[in-house]
Amino acid sequence: MTGAPLLLVEDTPSLQLVYESVLASAGHDVHSADDAESGLAAFKALRPPVVLLDLVLPDRDGLDLMQDFLAIKPDTQVIVITANGSINKAVAAMRAGAHEFLVKPFDEQRFLSAIDNALSVVRAPSRKSGRDDRPPPDFIGQSATMRALYRKIRSVSRSMATVFITGESGTGKEICAQAVHDFSNRAEGPFVPLNCGAIPSELLDSEVFGHVKGSFTGAISDKPGAAAAADGGTLFLDDICELDLNLQTKLLRFLQTSTIQPVGAARSRKVNVRIICATSRDPLQEVRRGRFREDLYYRLHVVPIHMPPLRERGDDVVAIAEAALTRFSHEEDKGFRTLDSEVKALFRKLPWPGNVRQLLNVMRHVVVLNDGQAVTKNMLPIELHHQLERRDAEPVERLAPHVTLEGLVGRSLAEIERMVIEETIARHGGSVPKAARVLDVAPSTLYRKIEAWKNGD
Structure with missing residues (x-):
């Protein structure tokens, strides 16, 4: 318990009563307000460490009210509450400084876990200011771009917000994820990385959520899975855009409920995990192409961090x-x-x-x-x-013989395919993964073709 009570700002009487009852049963002291005006007055009087804030209020926008709270007491941990159709607004709140968001309807355990996480931040020793632009461990470089990145890493680490790291292959996305974990109040907990692109799709479900003995051929013993292994810490999902669509649905459910159900298990269990994910693809483009769920994208893409090339x-x-x-x-x-x-x-x-x-x-x-x-x-x-x-070299001169229809007519499809692949790889500095993204195929497909050409097949 902290010295000051929690503040609940919720305009629906029935929900206010439910939240108050759950909080009281868990031993929390709570003060309630049913509109922005009374909520602001209560905040000034109580200076609460944690605020539960409905973003839709009758007299004012909840996001604006949150900004007032943070201006008065910047270390306040604000948990915003929103309906399923307003996730974009909750994401905006996270980017503006909220600690976490809950989407209605949520269960009691998810509600209390959010409170406990926020209070753990309040109780944790104060950390470096977000203005600290010194390199975290394993980072080298003092360019202006990187100093801004260091400040952002330290800033977002204090939140429970999901971090979405983008950047080309080889830019250090996992090192960035590790730094966010190390500067957070979860630093003493596990950091569990999982490369979604390196695990066969049929095994991903088991790798993320675990399995029980005998649930499928080869399951000779129980396996906890990455989500359970990261309980109390951080789960880093690299190459997130490689996730199978069916598993994306399970991941979304996990984010909403904080529960996992191993393959073959009869019951689910709660875990306390912060998610950091990364991709070298353009995630919004993957959404447009139907390969990544839009609702999962908005749920994950809360605090974006871009690793510069x-x-x-x-x-x-x-x-x-x-x-x-x-x-x-x-x-x-x-x-x-x-x-x-x-x-x-x-x-x-x-x-x-x-x-x-x-x-x-x-x-x-x-x-x-x-x-x-x-x-x-x-x-x-x-x-x-x-x-x-x-x-x-001048790209136009180098490519001219290959881009005209006349240069392609008379060649076999196999020859044209090889010309296009080789030229695309050359355009991208010899990088097969980059060429694969442009050609919209898996890198392994290009590697197989290149090997076949070398062998004269």
Whole structure:
């Protein structure tokens, strides 16, 4: 319990009575108001640590009232309540500083869990201000873009809001998710990552929600699943747009009820999990194409964080390369200390389609195959020189023979397919995953075709 009572602002008398009864039974002291005017007056008098706020009030918009609460007492944890048709408004409230939102109808346990989560934030030791733009652990770089990202990570970590991380492959989305977890009041709990794109679709249900022994062929024992393993902590769903539509329905139900039901289980159980998800696709485009549920998108896309590509981070590329050089040289017992000026200039110019992951692979390659004090241009993989040449080449001249109908007529469909695939990969700096997104196929499809061409099939 905290010293001050909770404040409930709800204009429907029957719901107000129900909420008061549930809260009182759980041992909470609660003060109620039935409109914005009386709610604001009560807030000024009580300075409550937690407010339960219906967004639809008779005399004023609930979102505006919440802004007044936070202006008076910024550390107030506001839980907004909304109807199913107004999730967009609840998402706007989360982005404006609400702690969490509940969609009517919700069950008693979900209601009380939200209160307990908000109170745990109140009781937690104060953390760094959202203005702190120092790099979190595992981040390197002081570009303006990254400093803004660091501030956002620290800011959103204090909320229960679902974080949706976007960015190209290799930009560090999982590192970002880990940082949000580490700065949150759940830092002592588990951080459970699950790559939705790396698990066969027929096993995803079991991987996320678990299964009981004998529920399907191969289920030789009970398995808790990622959602249960993350109880009390954070569940990170990477490649969220790869989720099967049927599993998306289950995930939506999980977000609404905080309950899971393992495959083959007769009963469901409650878990207390914060969701962070990530994708390298455009999630809204996936919604438009019918591959991602719109209601799930709005439920997950509460606080968006975009990881910038390496080519937009200026001198960060040199800082990351030199930090990796130091680490790999120590691991491999080599004598490298720095990059020479020509390599630094080249790194700033390269498009880096594989982003930080590609840069780390390049530095590992250099250290393993070479030695010296400074990395020189001749030590770099030949693929980097090719990328720079493609970047500097004029795309129109390079593609002209292939984009005309005359250039395609007379060729077989297989030849045309190969031309299009190879040219798309070249346009995207040799990145097969990027080309796959443009061509709207799975990367594995392109890898199989490339392997077949190499073997002469």
